[in-house]
Amino acid sequence: MINAVDKTNRRLFFALALPKPLQQKIVQWRADHLPPEAGHPIAAANLHLTLAFLGEVSAAKAQVLQQQAGRISQSGFNVMLDDIGHWPSSGVVWLGCKNPPRGLLQLAQLLRSQAARSGCYQTPLPFHPHVTLLRGAVRPVALPAKTQNESFRGDHFSLYESVFARGRTRYNVIQSWPLTGSSKDI
Ligand code: 2AM
Secondary structure, X not given: OOOOOOOOOEEXXXXXXXXXXXXXXXXXXXXXXXXXXXXXXXXXXXXXXXXXXXXXXXXXXHHHHHHHHHOOOOEOEEEEEOEEEEEOOOOEEEEEOOOOOHHHHHHHHHHHHHHHHOOOOOOXXXXXXXXXXXXXXXXXXXXXXXXXXXXXXXXXXXXXXXXXXXXXXEEEEEEEEEOEOOOOOO
């Protein structure tokens, strides 16, 4: 028998939140440095740094992933957004890190391997931490030579649900976990 589509599936991902003042600064900087025709700007409240994309996930699987996330013991780290780039194939203009902190890479690696073990497809592409600024940027974009070099403290991570309603995407936090573990501060 073919299973009916599970309507309780939700589109989920783990991410680092950006502090609200930084979201506002980035939006202002984007307006000043990227041409409006370059692509569709991501709303300030939606600016985040994805750690692991999970896709459409059942409630049972989400529960397992949340339990595993809760057992992660890692300390926080500083994320410096000092790089900018454009991926024309996915139409994404992004801010990223020239030298991502080890803690960020470790956390993403752990969440991605836990997700893969739970059957959430993980892209074979290497993890490239980034904050998406624009979507739909499929044409060449004149990128500014420098970013604002803003940094933020990754002191917690969250599970988000992506909800599309009335023509807009919203990201709702389902649960957050502190990064206050005992490993050496990075
Ligand atoms: P992006 O910003 O580079 O597009 C919520 O959709 C978050 O999950 C976004 O940050 C998005 O990354 C990421 N995401 C969406 N679909 C994805 C996929 N198939 N593989 C990896 N990441 C994905």
